[in-house]
Amino acid sequence: MIDVSEYTKLYGDTVAVRGLSFHVAPGDVLGLVGPNGAGKTTTLRALAGILQPTSGRIEVAGLDLQKDPVAAKARLAFIPDEPQLFDYLTVTEHLHFVARLYGVQDAAPRIPALLEELELTAKKDALPPELSRGMKQKLAIACGLLHRPAALLLDEPLTGLDPVGIRRMKETIAARAREGTAVILSSHLLHLVEELCTRLLVIRRGQMVAFGTIEEIVAARPELAGRSLEEMFMALTGDDGAPDPTGIAAS
Amino acid sequence: MTVTGDTTTPAPARAMLFLYWRSWVNRLRSQAARVRSPRYIVAVLLGMVYLYWALFRNTRAGGASLTQLLLADVTVVLASTLLLVSSARWWLFGADRSALAFTPAEVQFLFPAPITRRGLVHTKLLRMQFAIFVNTIIFSVIFRGDATQVATWARAIGWWMLFSTLAMHRVGASIVRASALEHGTAGRRRMWIPVIVFSALIGAVLFGVITEFPALRAASVGGFKPLVKALTQALQAPVPHAALAPVRLLLTPILTAGTPEWAWSVLWAGLVVLGHYLWLVRLDASFEEAAIEATQHRAQVLQRFRASQMGQARSKKGKLTSVPKLALTGRPEVAIAWKNVAAAVRGGSWKAQLVSFVVGLSALALISRSASERAGDALMGVAVGWGAMLLFLGPLWMRFDLRLDLPRLEILKTYPLEGWRIVVAEIAAVTILHSITIWSLLTVPVVMFVQDPQLFIDSGATVPILVSIVVGVPAFNALMFTIQNGTALLFPAWVRLGTESRGFETMGQNLLTTGATTLVAAVALVFPVGAGALVLWLTNDWGGWSVLAATMLASLIIAAELWPVLRWLGTVFEETDISDVASTT
Numbered sequence: 001m002i003d004v005s006e007y008t009k010l011y012g013d014t015v016a017v018r019g020l021s022f023h024v025a026p027g028d029v030l031g032l033v034g035p036n037g038a039g040k041t042t043t044l045r046a047l048a049g050i051l052q053p054t055s056g057r058i059e060v061a062g063l064d065l066q067k068d069p070v071a072a073k074a075r076l077a078f079i080p081d082e083p084q085l086f087d088y089l090t091v092t093e094h095l096h097f098v099a100r101l102y103g104v105q106d107a108a109p110r111i112p113a114l115l116e117e118l119e120l121t122a123k124k125d126a127l128p129p130e131l132s133r134g135m136k137q138k139l140a141i142a143c144g145l146l147h148r149p150a151a152l153l154l155d156e157p158l159t160g161l162d163p164v165g166i167r168r169m170k171e172t173i174a175a176r177a178r179e180g181t182a183v184i185l186s187s188h189l190l191h192l193v194e195e196l197c198t199r200l201l202v203i204r205r206g207q208m209v210a211f212g213t214i215e216e217i218v219a220a221r222p223e224l225a226g227r228s229l230e231e232m233f234m235a236l237t238g239d240d241g242a243p244d245p246t247g248i249a250a251s
Numbered sequence: 252m253t254v255t256g257d258t259t260t261p262a263p264a265r266a267m268l269f270l271y272w273r274s275w276v277n278r279l280r281s282q283a284a285r286v287r288s289p290r291y292i293v294a295v296l297l298g299m300v301y302l303y304w305a306l307f308r309n310t311r312a313g314g315a316s317l318t319q320l321l322l323a324d325v326t327v328v329l330a331s332t333l334l335l336v337s338s339a340r341w342w343l344f345g346a347d348r349s350a351l352a353f354t355p356a357e358v359q360f361l362f363p364a365p366i367t368r369r370g371l372v373h374t375k376l377l378r379m380q381f382a383i384f385v386n387t388i389i390f391s392v393i394f395r396g397d398a399t400q401v402a403t404w405a406r407a408i409g410w411w412m413l414f415s416t417l418a419m420h421r422v423g424a425s426i427v428r429a430s431a432l433e434h435g436t437a438g439r440r441r442m443w444i445p446v447i448v449f450s451a452l453i454g455a456v457l458f459g460v461i462t463e464f465p466a467l468r469a470a471s472v473g474g475f476k477p478l479v480k481a482l483t484q485a486l487q488a489p490v491p492h493a494a495l496a497p498v499r500l501l502l503t504p505i506l507t508a509g510t511p512e513w514a515w516s517v518l519w520a521g522l523v524v525l526g527h528y529l530w531l532v533r534l535d536a537s538f539e540e541a542a543i544e545a546t547q548h549r550a551q552v553l554q555r556f557r558a559s560q561m562g563q564a565r566s567k568k569g570k571l572t573s574v575p576k577l578a579l580t581g582r583p584e585v586a587i588a589w590k591n592v593a594a595a596v597r598g599g600s601w602k603a604q605l606v607s608f609v610v611g612l613s614a615l616a617l618i619s620r621s622a623s624e625r626a627g628d629a630l631m632g633v634a635v636g637w638g639a640m641l642l643f644l645g646p647l648w649m650r651f652d653l654r655l656d657l658p659r660l661e662i663l664k665t666y667p668l669e670g671w672r673i674v675v676a677e678i679a680a681v682t683i684l685h686s687i688t689i690w691s692l693l694t695v696p697v698v699m700f701v702q703d704p705q706l707f708i709d710s711g712a713t714v715p716i717l718v719s720i721v722v723g724v725p726a727f728n729a730l731m732f733t734i735q736n737g738t739a740l741l742f743p744a745w746v747r748l749g750t751e752s753r754g755f756e757t758m759g760q761n762l763l764t765t766g767a768t769t770l771v772a773a774v775a776l777v778f779p780v781g782a783g784a785l786v787l788w789l790t791n792d793w794g795g796w797s798v799l800a801a802t803m804l805a806s807l808i809i810a811a812e813l814w815p816v817l818r819w820l821g822t823v824f825e826e827t828d829i830s831d832v833a834s835t836t
Contacts, residue, residue, distance in 0.1 A: 011830070045661070045829070048664075048665050049664060049665060050660075050661055050664040050665060050829060051828065051829065052826070052828075069825075070667050070668060070669055071667070073665055073666065073667040074667035076665075077665075078665050080661055080662070084659045084661060084662040086590055086593075086594065086659075087594070087598065088590075088593045088594040088596075088597040088598050089590060089593055090571065093574075093577070093593070096576075096577045096579060096586075097577065097586050097589070097590055099579045099580075100577055100578070100579060100580070100581060100583055100585065100586035100589075101583045101586045101587070101666055101667070101668070102583070102667060103580070103583065104579070105580065107579045107580075108579060125571065127565075127571070
């Protein structure tokens with residue numbers, strides 16, 4: 001569903017991401033983790049068609065994001081860490097806007113259902129400045145889900161949500177994955193990653209240091225066996241004694 | 252800070268000095284870093300030239316006249332009255348609560364910190380001094396006369412004393428009022444003395460005006476100038492003169508700069524400043540709650556302003572301004588244009604302004620035409636002038652397009668649309684709305700025609716010209732908005748994006764945008780205007796329906812010019828890196 005091949009992004013002489021290759025199948029939830037500045041958001045933005053890769057190829061649902069960006073974008077949804085909403089559209093109007101933008105045929109029945117699923121029904125006539133941070137996040141996610149994307153890209157999706165909202169959001173993400181959506185989720189919340197993700201992509205300084213299921217990563221790095229995800233993360237991304245990043249990536 | 256064992260003695264003044272100093276240095280550094288970009292250098296230079304022109308041009312234009320105006324009797328008397336009324340307002344009608352506002356960060360760090368109330372007051376005073384210094388410099392430059400004279404610097408000290416006293420008085424009044432509200436009856440007792448004093452002073456001024464009322468009335472017959480002169484004389488009578496004496500004490504160092512009296516006047520004014528300072532730091536009245544409330548209020552106002560740019564989407568009763576409903580299916584570009592219409596209607600109160608504009612123009616047209624033919628013609632002239640100004644300057648004000656949306660480029664770029672379609676949709680809404688605004692000026696001739704049908708029959712060239720305006724305005728607006736949006740896309744650093752921007756480069760950015768728009772529009776209009784003129788020349792019909800034909804041809808040429816430009820701007824949109832825009836907002 002999502003195929004990334006040798007993706008590299010340079011800003012002048014600075015390497016943001018180098019030679020990243022991975023695949024996310026339908027129904028997979030890929031956890032994109034790494035320390036601050038590792039290149040997670042840059043990667044997600046490239047997958048969303050926001051940033052042009054310096055080199056490499058990105059395909060979404062078999063469509064080349066560089067050659068056929070419109071068709072590819074119609075099949076994906078990107079929810080940034082900071083919700084980007086329009087101040088003068090109500091919650092419902094945001095969904096109407098997205099429905100029209102993405103040509104959602106069954107928007108009329110889907111909009112109330114999505115509002116209900118994301119607990120936004122009571123706020124359907126509110127403007128973004130009248131919403132809490134968590135509500136804004138839910139609205140951004142509702143907008144992303146309306147057109148049933150084949151690929152869902154989430155950057156820190158739980159920021160600002162209350163415990164009930166977090167549970168609902170996890171259920172929502174898992175439900176979409178069960179329906180066959182390929183999900184990439186970037187988060188610093190390792191317990192969320194552990195709970196939801198079927199695979200992990202660990203990057204550091206723009207390079208892949210591990211990719212695969214936890215079992216596959218442990219198989220590639222036997223010394224990580226028996227460790228918690230947090231300990232694995234520290235070992236994989238820490239500066240001390242880290243081996244050559246390119247040498248340890250699992251399949 | 253002094254070390255005492257494991258902790259240090261709190262030194263809030265030093266901490267605040269450190270905070271303000273470092274904030275200033277870091278801001279300068281970040282601005283200097285931006286200037287490394289060549290396009291910013293141009294903007295900064297232009298901004299500085301503009302600042303120089305705005306502030307220093309008075310030397311070349313004969314700045315002495317401004318200084319003379321300052322020294323005139325009328326200025327002194329009226330200024331002292333205004334200052335007295337302004338100060339009395341804080342006591343009699345409630346102080347401006349924003350006077351107690353801190354920044355949210357200051358509230359977060361200072362209020363829970365081991366700082367005395369007096370320390371907080373000092374913090375506030377220190378912060379105020381930044382604005383006071385800036386105002387002192389601006390006023391000193393404007394009224395300096397000749398910068399080489401000592402009087403300029405002496406006058407600057409006078410300005411500083413005046414602004415400092417006013418600022419301290421305002422804060423003091425706010426603190427006393429806040430404390431009065433918090434402490435009920437006991438607090439209100441503190442208010443009595445200042446309320447009585449200021450009531451007496453204002454009463455004395457009113458007494459002077461009322462006793463001279465017949466003279467004022469007689470003078471008003473002669474016009475504005477004799478009235479002001481009579482008012483000045485009334486306020487120079489012994490009673491109001493005495494009431495205004497404390498304020499005059501503060502104004503005297505500004506007026507006597509460069510004369511032997513200045514030293515004494517500074518001494519007296521200095522005593523007023525010192526008295527205010529001592530009063531303020533010894534107040535010891537609780538004001539923290541009011542300060543927090545004022546801070547929150549200010550933060551909300553700022554946030555609202557930044558978010559909405561102009562207004563609020565809801566009425567005071569909470570009703571949301573309605574916008575046309577968007578059909579769920581159809582061309583996706585329409586959704587983007589519709590979104591911008593919603594922003595203009597709700598954020599810019601476009602609809603409300605248009606309705607009041609049309610109603611106002613209709614009423615004016617009715618009244619003026621009824622009054623006399625000459626008045627009607629004058630209103631037509633005003634409408635034409637206003638329309639011309641809207642055509643050229645409207646696209647600078649009406650910003651519900653890419654200029655508002657570019658800070659959200661991250662989301663715009665995920666839309667499943669080709670870049671040029673997004674650009675066209677962004678420009679379409681403002682083009683249509685602004686065209687409707689300009690068309691609304693046609694209310695004036697239409698109302699006059701309805702009022703006097705004979706006028707329509709005898710109108711001659713007027714009707715073809717009006718129809719041509721209806722046809723030509725959208726094309727012209729499309730051109731102007733394309734230039735504005737194109738400049739924003741090509742040079743995001745040169746255009747004010749989103750809702751907030753400040754600094755020297757902002758002035759440069761505005762100048763550059765205006766200059767570029769004018770230049771590009773002039774070039775783009777060469778062919779359309781030329782072709783239109785050719786039609787009129789060939790038909791030799793400069794006042795008939797050939798004007799419409801010429802306008803239509805010109806509009807078609809503009810459309811033909813815009814088409815490749817919009818396609819190209821779409822490519823630019825697709826290739827614009829979000830970091831280019833993010834660094835400018």
